[in-house]
Amino acid sequence: MQTKNAKTMEGIVIELEVNNHAGVMSHVAGLFSRRGFNLEGILCGSIGDGSKSRMYLLVRDDEKLEQIIKQLRKLYDVVSVSVRRDYDLALYSRIHEDNKGTKNFT
Amino acid sequence: MKYSGAEIIIKLLEIHGIKIVEGIPGGANLPLYNALYKSGIRHILARHEQGAGFMAQGMARSTGLPAVCFATSGPGATNLITAIADAKLDSVPVIAITGQVSSSLIGTDAFQEVDTYGMTIPITKHNFLVKKAEELLSVIPESFRLAASGRPGPVLIDVPKDVQLEKIEVSEWPSVLAVDKPPAPDDKVVREAAMAINASERPVLYIGGGAISAGAGPLISDLALKASIPVSSTLMGIGALASGHPLYAGMIGMHARRKTNEMFREADLIIALGVRFDDRATGKVDEFCPRARIIHVDIDGAELNKNKRVDISVISGLAEFLNDILPLIERNDRREWIDKNFGVCDETPEPGNVEPGYFGPKRLLNLIARYLPGDAIITTDVGQHQMWTAQYYPVKIPRTLLTSSGLGTMGFGMPAAIGAALAYPERTVAAICGDGSILMNIQELAVISEERLNVKVIIFNNGHLGLVRQQQELFYGKNYIASGFSCRPDFCLIARGFGIKSYDLGSADDPEGELEKALAEPGPCVINAPIMGSMNVYPMVVPGGGNHEMIGGEGNAD
Known part of the structure; x- marks a missing residue:
């Protein structure tokens, strides 16, 4: 179980601040499929008073990155876009374990 | 309340x-x-x-x-x-x-x-x-x-x-929000672009729909005339510069004149304004303008470096960019380049032989242009008639050629003409349609009839999905499948069924006079014009090929 999930993640993280409403995830995910961009992982959570969310998109660091960023900036509900090369990607591979927390469901 | x-x-x-x-x-x-x-x-x-x-x-x-x-x-x-x-x-x-x-x-x-x-x-x-x-x-x-x-x-x-x-409860109504001001260009980039233009020997202006949106036609003309730069337009940009402008070299791309596409190949600098390097315009994009540096100006930053890597990219409204750069541009007559005479010559022949009883598309479009008022609005459907219109119709005013360019939607022309006629009831609107396209939204004749709109629906009737037939002829071994119509509806009868006057140029004794009469009469009508099924749009870039790989239209080289 653990060996499979623990494969090392590669890529970089695009950090988005977005307006927190039901359609935002569709707009962001839709952009990736519509433009043929790869999306390796998404983490998302609300911030502050809940009117905004922060999304962390794990993507490949390739020639498409510039166009991905530009297209994300055009989305109406995307407030800011930044590229993070210094983030610890281990979270994406640990996510299944971390989600279960200390309780052992299995 | x-x-x-x-x-x-x-x-x-x-x-x-x-x-x-x-x-x-x-x-x-x-x-x-x-x-x-x-x-x-x-x-x-x-x-x-x-x-x-x-x-x-x-x-x-x-x-x-x-x-x-x-x-x-x-x-x-x-x-x-x-x-x-x-x-x-x-x-x-x-x-x-x-x-x-x-x-x-x-x-x-x-x-x-x-x-x-x-x-x-x-x-x-x-x-x-x-x-x-x-x-x-x-x-x-x-x-x-x-x-x-x-x-x-x-x-x-x-x-x-x-x-x-x-x-x-609404106590106060919100007011209209101002449209965002277009971004102004960075001074340094403008200077860099001006230097590139001033240093260029063979520059070309490549303009698109953005030029129409920005109302930048007059400024583009100023730049072209001051620095002697020939201008070519995408389908969306037609009308930004009047046909007949001394430096207008016609449409770029798949159905451009050979000379226009050769101009891009020879150019040492492309000034791309409000365009998106669409494949129908550039042909195989890697082979587009191999000798040129490229300046690309667009209001949408995501278009810069999207389809083609460029040397100088500018996020800016076109009017803002042109106003800033014009004072930095040196007057230059570029004799050697301009003498190559890229301008549209009216002597181009029909794209093929025309048998008696048929109209050549070029002649038909010239007649339509002659008989319509100068401020008439033209819409088209999608197909051969659309490309012939782009090639031969002398569009003089921005926003008077409305055509489905990016999506290429058959059935666009007639309803779009209705919209234009509603917006400008005092003007004449002509929908140039194919006999394939018209059937995709023919029900809207009811609206033309009800509202008595001044819309002339002109059907270029060749009994085919013509551009499909053309591709089958040229690239699929003449294996004609699903491109010919065995049922040829009587469009004049259909028009009368909707309560609209109709004219069949195929059965008229004097087709030219009939066309003149139909276009001069106020109110709606449907005009059926026979075109030979074998007539092709030439020249044509091989799909997937570079713009220099053109078929046909050798006679159009001038």
Whole structure:
């Protein structure tokens, strides 16, 4: 179980601040499929008073990155876009374990 | 005072200056129509929602201002989708307001329920699903601002029936939001671009739909004349520079004149203004302008370096860029380059031999241009007649050639002509259609008849899906399949069935005189013009090839 999930993640993280409403995830995910961009992982959570969310998109660091960023900036509900090369990607591979927390469901 | 969501929408449309809305009512938008009943806004009842969408496009493309269309939920919304996608690809400010099933039914697969919001995400500039009537007070003004700001585009607002019926207190109406100011260019980049232009020996201006949106034609002409730069336009940019302008070299790309595409190949500098390096314009993009540096100016930063890596990229409104750069441009007559004479020569022959009883497309278009008033608006469908119009019709004024360029939607022409005629009732509008395309929205003849619009529907009738037949002839071993029509409808009879006058140039003793008479008479008519089925559009770039790999049209080289 653990060996499979623990494969090392590669890529970089695009950090988005977005307006927190039901359609935002569709707009962001839709952009990736519509433009043929790869999306390796998404983490998302609300911030502050809940009117905004922060999304962390794990993507490949390739020639498409510039166009991905530009297209994300055009989305109406995307407030800011930044590229993070210094983030610890281990979270994406640990996510299944971390989600279960200390309780052992299995 | 209390207003329902539907009344708020109508009131806000009035505040935004909307005088005409096209659409079709149905269960989920009946509250909206009930509110419209009490309004001074004129409603045009389309016969298919795609027609309503293209009518709104005809208004928006001819005026440059946002236009509005209505549809109900489910099939109303899905029928609208092609027209919205078409507006997205050609950057047209259309606002579509769709009814949706009541909030409590969303997600239950209710009658006439589809996920309009989800389906229109990739084909709109932005879309809204309105949850409460109160949101309309911000969503509607915001939609108008968005549709018209920056690079224009369609916005869809999906409004559940219960939200249309919800009553809320409105004490003050929101005002119209100003359209965003176009971005101004960076000084340093402008200087760099000016240096590149001044140093260039063989520059070319490559202009597109952005030039029309920005109203930048006169400034482009100033730049071209001051620095002696020939100008070529994409299909979307036709009309920005008047045909007959001394430096206008015609359309670029798949059906350009050989000489125009050769000009790009020889150029040492391309100044790309409001274009997106679309494959129909550039041909195989790696082989486009191999000897040239490229300056690309666009209001949408995402277009820069998207399809083609460029040397100098500028995010800017075109007028802002041109106003800034013009004082830095040196006068230069570039004799050697200009003497190559890239200008459009009127002596080009028909694309093929014309047998008696048929019109050559070039002659027919020249006659149409001769008999129509100078400010007439031309719309087209999609296919051979569209390309011939782009090649031969002398478009002199911006926004007088309305054509589905990016999506290439057959059936666009006639409803778009209706929209243009509604926006400009004092002008003549001619829809140049194919006998294939016209059948895709022929039901809208009912609207032309009802409203007695001054629309001349001219059908280039060759009995084929002509551009398909042409490709089968040239690239698929003449294996003609599904491109010829064995049923050739009598379009004149159909027109009369709708109560519209018609003229058949095929059976007329004096076809030319008949055409003149038809175009001069006020009010609507349908004109059937026979074109040979074997006539092709030449020259043509081999699909997937570079723009220098052209077939046919050798005689057009000059």
